[in-house]
Amino acid sequence: MRLDYLSIFPAYFDVLDISLVGKAAINGLVEIHAHDLRDWTHDRHRTVDDTPCGGGAGMVMKPDPWGEAFDEIIGTESDPSVHVIFPAPSGTPFTQSAAAELSSAQRIVFCCGRYEGIDHRVIDYARSMWTVHEVSLGDYVLNGGEVAALAITEAVVRLVPGFMGNPESLAEESFSAGQDGLLEYPLFTRPVSWRGLDVPEVLMSGHHGRIASWRRDESVRLTRERRPDLTDSDSSGIH
Numbered sequence: 001m002r003l004d005y006l007s008i009f010p011a012y013f014d015v016l017d018i019s020l021v022g023k024a025a026i027n028g029l030v031e032i033h034a035h036d037l038r039d040w041t042h043d044r045h046r047t048v049d050d051t052p053c054g055g056g057a058g059m060v061m062k063p064d065p066w067g068e069a070f071d072e073i074i075g076t077e078s079d080p081s082v083h084v085i086f087p088a089p090s091g092t093p094f095t096q097s098a099a100a101e102l103s104s105a106q107r108i109v110f111c112c113g114r115y116e117g118i119d120h121r122v123i124d125y126a127r128s129m130w131t132v133h134e135v136s137l138g139d140y141v142l143n144g145g146e147v148a149a150l151a152i153t154e155a156v157v158r159l160v161p162g163f164m165g166n167p168e169s170l171a172e173e174s175f176s177a178g179q180d181g182l183l184e185y186p187l188f189t190r191p192v193s194w195r196g197l198d199v200p201e202v203l204m205s206g207h208h209g210r211i212a213s214w215r216r217d218e219s220v221r222l223t224r225e226r227r228p229d230l231t232d233s234d235s236s237g238i239h
């Protein structure tokens, strides 16, 4: 999997060299390429923004640098196997199933906007050429798409076959199919008693059936408490 990042702050992605994603890069599972969008400007000030047509506050990212960057980084041929991701508060909520789908992609290009956003024709052009995802991480606003791109990267790359040492652990995580799309149950380890707080006795019983039942009940309880929106989804197994 090749991952490209287009941003006016490409140094955000240096962290990928030290994180687990960096390990995957060393193992050849993923290739990381960060690019400075200003490298595709031609004026002395390396301008990437301009005032919004129709008025309004703030600045909008000009289409020209993006188009030239696309030409050089992705090419000028249409290819639906290339996934282009625009993180944005107005995007479709990103989910574990979306991460799972993207984990089989061979190319993902992250377009990290700043200012008030990117000229919409950039997204329209990308849609005419590649598979585009406008993605939101939640109902809050960051200063740009870089942090969202890092979060999406981690969610996707950890699902790439061969990345996780023990892929079985993926099956028990929140939102995973193995969890029926429920939130993960509470976890405990030694010591059994800590500051007057004990590990639930059932987990020390060695009775696998009872343990499985307790864990399921806890997942259902947590999901109903914290994410009632998930309890009616087809994958949740609880209705």
Ligand SMILES: Nc1ccc2ncsc2c1
Pocket (backbone or CB within 6 Å): 087, 088, 089, 112, 113, 114, 117, 136, 137, 140, 141, 142, 143, 144, 145, 146, 148
């Ligand atoms: N371009 C941009 C700006 C803010 C923001 N917040 C969450 S994703 C995102 C993307």
